[in-house]
Amino acid sequence: MFEEWSLNFESSTPCYLQIYSYxxxxxxxxxxxxxxxxxxxxxxxxxxxxxxxxxxTATELLAADDLIKSNGKGGTIVKNNASSLNAPPPPNxxxxxxxxxxxxxxxxxxxxxxNEHRTDIYALTRPELSKELFIPEMLKEMRMYNxxxxxxxxxxxxNGNFLLRENLCSYYADLGVKVNxxxxxxxxxxxxxLYLISAGILFRGSxxxxxxxSYIYSVNVFQSAGMRLFGIPADENGISIANLEKTxxxxxxxxxxSIPNFNNPTGILMSEERKKRLYQFCQNRKLPVIEDxxxxxxxxxxxxxxxxxxxxxxxxxxxxxxxxxxxxPGFRLGWIVGTxxxxxxxxxxxxxxxxxxxxxxxxxxxxxxxxTYYSQHLEHIRGCLRERRDFVLDILNRxxxxxxxxxxxxxxxxxxxxxxxxxxVSKLFQRCLKNKVxxxxxxxxxxxxxxxxxxxxxxxxxxxxECSLLLLKQCMLEELNxxx
Amino acid sequence: MFEEWSLNFESSTPCYLQIYSYxxxxxxxxxxxxxxxxxxxxxxxxxxxxxxxxxxTATELLAADDLIKSNGKGGTIVKNNASSLNAPPPPNxxxxxxxxxxxxxxxxxxxxxxNEHRTDIYALTRPELSKELFIPEMLKEMRMYNxxxxxxxxxxxxNGNFLLRENLCSYYADLGVKVNxxxxxxxxxxxxxLYLISAGILFRGSxxxxxxxSYIYSVNVFQSAGMRLFGIPADENGISIANLEKTxxxxxxxxxxSIPNFNNPTGILMSEERKKRLYQFCQNRKLPVIEDxxxxxxxxxxxxxxxxxxxxxxxxxxxxxxxxxxxxPGFRLGWIVGTxxxxxxxxxxxxxxxxxxxxxxxxxxxxxxxxTYYSQHLEHIRGCLRERRDFVLDILNRxxxxxxxxxxxxxxxxxxxxxxxxxxVSKLFQRCLKNKVxxxxxxxxxxxxxxxxxxxxxxxxxxxxECSLLLLKQCMLEELNxxx
Numbered sequence: 001m002f003e004e005w006s007l008n009f010e011s012s013t014p015c016y017l018q019i020y021s022y023x024x025x026x027x028x029x030x031x032x033x034x035x036x037x038x039x040x041x042x043x044x045x046x047x048x049x050x051x052x053x054x055x056x057t058a059t060e061l062l063a064a065d066d067l068i069k070s071n072g073k074g075g076t077i078v079k080n081n082a083s084s085l086n087a088p089p090p091p092n093x094x095x096x097x098x099x100x101x102x103x104x105x106x107x108x109x110x111x112x113x114x115n116e117h118r119t120d121i122y123a124l125t126r127p128e129l130s131k132e133l134f135i136p137e138m139l140k141e142m143r144m145y146n147x148x149x150x151x152x153x154x155x156x157x158x159n160g161n162f163l164l165r166e167n168l169c170s171y172y173a174d175l176g177v178k179v180n181x182x183x184x185x186x187x188x189x190x191x192x193x194l195y196l197i198s199a200g201i202l203f204r205g206s207x208x209x210x211x212x213x214s215y216i217y218s219v220n221v222f223q224s225a226g227m228r229l230f231g232i233p234a235d236e237n238g239i240s241i242a243n244l245e246k247t248x249x250x251x252x253x254x255x256x257x258s259i260p261n262f263n264n265p266t267g268i269l270m271s272e273e274r275k276k277r278l279y280q281f282c283q284n285r286k287l288p289v290i291e292d293x294x295x296x297x298x299x300x301x302x303x304x305x306x307x308x309x310x311x312x313x314x315x316x317x318x319x320x321x322x323x324x325x326x327x328x329p330g331f332r333l334g335w336i337v338g339t340x341x342x343x344x345x346x347x348x349x350x351x352x353x354x355x356x357x358x359x360x361x362x363x364x365x366x367x368x369x370x371x372t373y374y375s376q377h378l379e380h381i382r383g384c385l386r387e388r389r390d391f392v393l394d395i396l397n398r399x400x401x402x403x404x405x406x407x408x409x410x411x412x413x414x415x416x417x418x419x420x421x422x423x424x425v426s427k428l429f430q431r432c433l434k435n436k437v438x439x440x441x442x443x444x445x446x447x448x449x450x451x452x453x454x455x456x457x458x459x460x461x462x463x464x465x466e467c468s469l470l471l472l473k474q475c476m477l478e479e480l481n482x483x484x
Numbered sequence: 485m486f487e488e489w490s491l492n493f494e495s496s497t498p499c500y501l502q503i504y505s506y507x508x509x510x511x512x513x514x515x516x517x518x519x520x521x522x523x524x525x526x527x528x529x530x531x532x533x534x535x536x537x538x539x540x541t542a543t544e545l546l547a548a549d550d551l552i553k554s555n556g557k558g559g560t561i562v563k564n565n566a567s568s569l570n571a572p573p574p575p576n577x578x579x580x581x582x583x584x585x586x587x588x589x590x591x592x593x594x595x596x597x598x599n600e601h602r603t604d605i606y607a608l609t610r611p612e613l614s615k616e617l618f619i620p621e622m623l624k625e626m627r628m629y630n631x632x633x634x635x636x637x638x639x640x641x642x643n644g645n646f647l648l649r650e651n652l653c654s655y656y657a658d659l660g661v662k663v664n665x666x667x668x669x670x671x672x673x674x675x676x677x678l679y680l681i682s683a684g685i686l687f688r689g690s691x692x693x694x695x696x697x698s699y700i701y702s703v704n705v706f707q708s709a710g711m712r713l714f715g716i717p718a719d720e721n722g723i724s725i726a727n728l729e730k731t732x733x734x735x736x737x738x739x740x741x742s743i744p745n746f747n748n749p750t751g752i753l754m755s756e757e758r759k760k761r762l763y764q765f766c767q768n769r770k771l772p773v774i775e776d777x778x779x780x781x782x783x784x785x786x787x788x789x790x791x792x793x794x795x796x797x798x799x800x801x802x803x804x805x806x807x808x809x810x811x812x813p814g815f816r817l818g819w820i821v822g823t824x825x826x827x828x829x830x831x832x833x834x835x836x837x838x839x840x841x842x843x844x845x846x847x848x849x850x851x852x853x854x855x856t857y858y859s860q861h862l863e864h865i866r867g868c869l870r871e872r873r874d875f876v877l878d879i880l881n882r883x884x885x886x887x888x889x890x891x892x893x894x895x896x897x898x899x900x901x902x903x904x905x906x907x908x909v910s911k912l913f914q915r916c917l918k919n920k921v922x923x924x925x926x927x928x929x930x931x932x933x934x935x936x937x938x939x940x941x942x943x944x945x946x947x948x949x950e951c952s953l954l955l956l957k958q959c960m961l962e963e964l965n966x967x968x
Contacts, residue, residue, distance in 0.1 A: 004488050004515055025687040028736070031488055081736070093799070096685040096738075096772070097829040101709065105832050113835055117641045131634035139632060148627050148848075150615035153814035154943075157601045188672060188816075192838040201580040203509040220836050225585065252512075252565070254580075288580070315577070330637035330843030332672075345581040348589050351597055352704050354676040358842040359814030364632075459638075 001039060002026075007048055008103060010223055010447070015050050019058035021098050027067050027081050036078045038068065102224045108429070108444055109218060116438055122468035124439045126459040127264075127413050128329050133384045133458075138373040147363045155355060158347040160186025160335075161362040167369045168321075168335060176310050177319075177337070185343045186357045187350065190294050190322035190334040191219060194257075196346045197290060197318065197336075198225040199353075207253040211239055213416075213452075215264040215292070216257050218444040231446060234263070236407065238270030241277050248285060255288045261305045262295035262412030265445045265454035269305060269410045279311040289317045297326050297378050299411035300386045315339040323365055325413060325458075326378060331361035385413060388457045388465070395469050403476045404453075413458035416442075419451050423479045428453075431475045437468045485523055486510075491532055492587060494707060494931070499534050503542035505582050511551050511565050520562045522552065586708045592913070592928055593702060600922055606952035608923045610943040611748075611897050612813050617868045617942075622857040631847045639839060642831040644670025644819075645846040651853045652805075652819060661793050661803075661821070669827045670841045671834065674778050674806035674818040675703060678741075680830045681774060681802065681820075682709040683837075691737040695723055697900075697936075699748040699776070700741050702928040715930060718747070720891065722754030725761050732769060739772045745789045746779035746896030749929045749938035753789060753894045763795040773801045781810050781862050783895040784870045799823040807849055809897065809942075810862060815845035869897060872941045872949070879953050887960045888937075897942035900926075903935050907963045912937075915959045921952045 007018055026032045038044070041059065045052040059076065062068045069079040105113065116123040159165065165181035172179055187193045194216070202208075204226035210216050212231035222229060230251055232243045238260060247253070258278070260270035270278070282289050291308045299305050309319040315338070322334035336346060350356065368374045389409060396406060396415075404417040419425055425441050432439060442452030455472075457465060491502055510516040522528070525543065529536040543560065546552045553563040589597065600607040643649065649665035656663055671677045678700070686692075688710035694700050696715035706713060714735055716727045722744060731737070742762070744754035754762070766773050775792045783789050793803040799822070806818035820830060834840065852858045873893060880890060880899075888901040903909055909925050916923060926936030939956075941949060 004510075021687075025689065026488075028687060028690070031689075092770075093685075093772075093823050093825050097825050099687040099690075100682075100684040100829070100833070101688060102683045102833045102836065104829070105836060110832060113642050113832075116639075126639065128638040129634075134634050139634070143630065143632050146627065148623060150613075150618050150623070150812070153812035154610065154612040155600075155813045158597050188838045188842070191836075195837045198584075199586045200584040201577075203512055203583045204585060205509070205515070206512075206583075224836065286576075288577075328634065328637035328843075329639045329839070332838060332840065332842045339577050341577050341581050345584070345588070348594060348597075349584070349586045352586065352589060352675075352708065353679045354672045354816060354838075355813070356816065358672070358816045358845055359812075360844050360848075361842055364844075 002044075002047060007050065008223060015048070016054045016057040016061070017098060019044075019048060019050075019055065020061045023058065023062060024065070024067065025099065027062075027078055032078050034078050034081060037071065038076045038078070040075070103220045105220060106218075106444055108441060111433075112438060112440065115433065120436055122437045122460060122464055122471065124437065124455040124460070124465075124468055124472070127325060127456045128459055129325070129327075129381060130459050130461060132461070133381050135373070135377055135380055138368075138377055141371065141373060142364055142367065145364065145367045147360050147367070149363075152363055153359055156357075156359050156362075158351045158356065159184065159343065160357055161359065161366060164362050164366040164369075165335075167366055168337075171369060172309075172337065175307060177307065177312075179337050183337060183340055183343055185336045185347050185350065186362060187334045187336060188332040188354065188357050189324060189329070190292060190320050191221060192350075193320040193334050193336045194219070194221045194290070196349055197255075198222050198227060200346045200349045201342060202227060202254055206255070207251040208255055208257055209244065209247060209251070209253045209287075210257040211259065211263055211266075211268075213263070213266050213442070213446045213449055214257070215259060215445065217446055218440075222257075231448070234266070234268055236268060238268060238274040239278060241274070241281055244278075244281065248287060253287065255290060256282060257290045257292065258308070259292040259295070260308050261293065262298060262409065262414075264292075264295065264412070265414055265440065265442070265452075266416045267407070267409035267412050267414050269299075269301070270308075272306065275306070275308050276311060279308060279316075282316055283314055287316075291317050291319045293319050294322045294325050295412040298382060298385055298413065300382065300389065301410050305411070309337065318342065326381065327365070327368070331365065332358060333361045333365055385411075385458060388462070389415070391462060392455075392457045392465060392469065395466060399470065399473050400476075403473065403480075413456050414454050415457065417453050417455065419453060420476070420480065421451055422483050423476055425450060425453060428475055428479050431479060432472060435471050435475060437471045437475070439472065486528075486531060491534065492707060499532070500538045500541040500545070501582065503528075503532060503534075503539065504545045507542065507546060508549070508551065508579075509583065511546075511562055516562050518562050518565060521555065522560045522562070524559070587704045589704060590702075590928055592925060595917075596922060596924065599917065604920055606921045606944060606948055606955065608921065608939040608944070608952055608956070611809060611940045612943055613809070613811075613865060614943050614945060616945070617865050619857070619861055619864055622852075622861055625855065625857060626848055626851065629848065629851045631844050631851070633847075636847055637843055640841075640843050640846075642835045642840065643668065643827065644841055645843065645850060648846050648850040648853075649819075651850055652821075655853060656793075656821065659791060659794060661791065661796075663821050667821060667824055667827055669820045669831050669834065670846060671818045671820060672816040672838065672841050673808060673813070674776060674804050675705060676834075677804040677818055677820045678703070678705045678774070680833055681739075682706050682711060684830045684833045685826060686711060686738055690739070691735040692739055692741055693728065693731060693735070693737045693771075694741040695743065695747055695750075695752075697747070697750050697926070697930045697933055698741070699743060699929065701930055702924075706741075715932070718750070718752055720752060722752060722758040723762060725758070725765055728762075728765060732771060737771065739774060740766060741774045741776065742792070743776040743778070744792050745777065746782060746893065746898075748776075748779065748896070749898055749924065749926070749936075750900045751891070751893035751896050751898050753783075753785070754792075756790065759790070759792050760795060763792060763800075766800055767798055771800075775801050775803045777803050778806045778809050779896040782866060782869055782897065784866065784873070785894050789895070793821065802826065807845075810865065811849070811852070815849065816842060817845045817849055869895075869942060872946070873899070875946060876939075876941045876949060876953065879950055883954065883957050884960075887957065887964075897940050898938050899941065901937050901939065903937060904960070904964065905935055906967050907960055909934060909937060912959055912963050915963060916956060919955050919959055921955045921959070923956065
């Protein structure tokens with residue numbers, strides 16, 4: 001009994017509640033008919049890998065719902081299911097909101113989501129471009145363009161706007177990546193791309209490899225679909241191939257998720273040498289790859305970084321692109337580039353969950369990439385972001401000695417800080433929030449990054465960046481003093 | 485073994501492929517370790533409710549993959565899992581695209597999705613407003629409005645644009661429905677609302693009640709989440725309460741999904757009397773309701789229809805709204821109005837799957853509802869749609885005697901045709917497609933509507949509407965002649 005289910009220990013839903021919800025769903029769905037004898041609490045504890053007290057709490061809740069009872073011989077049996085209860089259940093929304101296949105976001109992530117839009121908050125969490133980074137002339141031209149044409153505001157092709165897909169093909173051709181429009185699916189941002197992949201081409205329970213510090217840990221997109229994540233350590237040149245090899249052999253993973261260019265949250269740029277070795281490895285092992293290509297254009301290096309997809313002679317890589325970090329997150333616009341059967345499957349699922357991507361943003365994005373403005377804009381924001389990075393590094397160098405350490409990002413919008421181990425990051429987070437400063441604690445990106453935080457330098461006005469960093473310093477000092 | 489899984493007989497994926505994929509996923513995920521003895525083919529056939537030959541086909545595929553073998557004593561055991569195979573599996577995308585939790589769309593639906601955007605097709609399927617229905621002045625004002633403000637194109641609050649939510653509150657207050665902005669979640673169209681509800685607040689395997697002919701059968705949003713749909717017959721005044729009562733008692737359903745105002749596909753307007761009785765029933769049974777409110781504003785009656793939510797004194801109803809049928813589907817803009825705990829839960833999940841709704845459309849929609857244009861626009865399109873309905877009814881009256889029958893829709897954009905039973909609708913569909921006319925066969929909205937079709941009168945220019953209907957007539961006559 002219950003063999004096909006297991007607890008999600010990474011979920012913010014307590015284990016007793018997961019067990020309660022699961023057994024309740026088995027009773028309601030008829031999988032456990034009335035009279036079924038349940039395993040003993042001890043057996044359940046062993047099976048689910050929890051303390052017996054956790055099982056006791058869960059079964060108490062079930063008994064309180066009048067769903068199970070003692071059979072008088074030390075065992076427990078299913079007493080009622082909802083259809084057998086005399087009085088119909090009230091419209092108890094609380095029981096509904098604990099149902100559903102999706103895990104809730106981690107509580108820290110919920111806290112960030114609900115606070116970073118406050119106007120009185122310094123959001124070092126926000127990765128979008130500050131409004132002063134946009135060339136006014138470009139915005140003006142976009143406004144002049146007639147995006148609001150009723151002819152183009154109907155339901156679109158499942159794969160998205162054809163002209164935009166054609167122009168993306170030209171864009172990738174310039175990078176040495178040859179694809180056709182039917183190998184592209186336009187989606188509502190990169191996160192939706194990952195969601196579609198999890199819902200469309202991965203078995204429940206699949207193992208997924210990823211960098212040990214990764215964006216993917218901060219969203220429940222794979223975890224809610226029952227996937228298991230295995231983190232692979234990375235050095236300053238990117239993911240460790242030796243570790244990847246070892247973990248791949250142990251886990252028989254279905255896919256690798258990687259952010260080779262300016263990892264979120266660490267900012268690491270994978271070297272070309274490492275990219276070649278990584279592709280070689282994946283090709284040998286026939287290991288498909290999701291390449292998250294969100295940050296590649298935001299480089300400060302002389303050489304333009306190349307996507308892993310550049311090496312892809314074997315249709316092994318699903319490249320995920322987005323305009324959120326290079327243009328506007330509010331467009332909710334991204335794309336998947338991959339082999340046609342996979343794109344077809346994902347497009348079909350997308351029509352089932354939201355009937356396609358907003359056509360306005362697609363038209364505006366297409367207008368931009370067809371114009372000369374887009375490359376000018378990219379050039380411009382690279383310069384601005386580099387100045388902002390240097391601005392923040394300067395503040396760090398002058399103020400944060402002994403409080404934290406960092407490496408210098410070669411692109412992207414994040415700096416990853418390793419905090420003095422005498423400071424509790426979770427306490428620091430709470431103290432900063434009270435002082436109206438919000439940052440991303442490292443543990444949302446990894447279970448082994450309790451002592452790191454991620455800050456972004458792209459969003460806040462420079463004076464607010466400085467002010468918030470000084471407040472952060474103040475909070476760190478106060479936490480340190482409490483410890484000594 | 486396999487107790488918690490069952491076949492989806494409504495899926496377009498053949499049963500043998502569902503069984504094959506499922507057992508393979510159990511082997512790959514380790515649920516069935518090497519050496520596990522499988523039930524006999526006969527036992528499996530009984531358990532899954534299929535013919536033995538279906539099981540034989542599935543196990544042959546598993547054997548061909550070298551995953552199972554005979555144990556020499558008439559039984560079958562797990563031979564390999566992917567990690568034990570000598571050669572690593574190729575990046576066989578075909579095996580990936582049969583994975584995933586989502587069912588593919590029905591093949592007819594896929595065919596429609598992939599053909600209705602062709603410029604050489606008369607799409608009687610498309611429900612959006614023809615471009616000539618928009619008041620040019622309104623479009624001009626929308627273009628003049630500065631929607632492209634970088635300040636408002638970042639990541640937004642999980643619930644969506646606050647001003648839009650406030651204005652929706654005023655809109656519903658005018659209808660006698662009192663809600664606050666935090667009881668509203670902005671989503672990417674009504675379909676996404678349903679997806680979020682299925683992923684967020686319903687247990688896998690839940691029973692859902694709905695009108696026997698319903699939009700919900702044409703999308704896999706609930707089916708992919710493992711829900712079971714139970715259709716309730718409706719008469720010209722809406723869903724039958726007696727039948728609802730009977731089915732509710734039998735199924736212990738979790739929720740009712742209803743389109744009370746201008747049902748898709750039948751066009752039926754539920755009477756006020758029926759709405760009252762329906763709400764009374766749901767309140768007595770504590771049965772929550774998803775009210776799909778997509779078409780209410782498109783009324784031709786003297787009295788403005790009211791939403792079921794008007795009667796909702798008990799927070800029983802989740803109302804789903806959309807601007808797709810009254811404005812632009814390309815905006816991908818809808819909303820859910822409901823009790824706060826449910827809205828919070830659904831907002832949290834939305835941040836996990838696509839990080840919120842496009843902010844451009846939200847700003848433009850908000851601009852409209854704040855202006856006087858929106859109510860003028862609604863008034864205008866009601867008039868136009870009524871004329872178009874009459875135009876089509878006139879063609880039907882003059883040409884389709886003996887070929888089909890219909891009732892007169894009091895609003896919305898659809899006419900539901902009952903076809904002469906001597907005509908095979910599936911053959912008619914193919915014949916029409918060859919003649920470049922596309923309609924929606926009834927069986928995508930119900931398993932008992934093999935002899936109906938849905939046509940829309942909102943989209944095609946009038947001359948194309950006429951031409952396509954005459955082609956439809958021609959195809960019907962040809963099908964009839966083949967039969968005689």
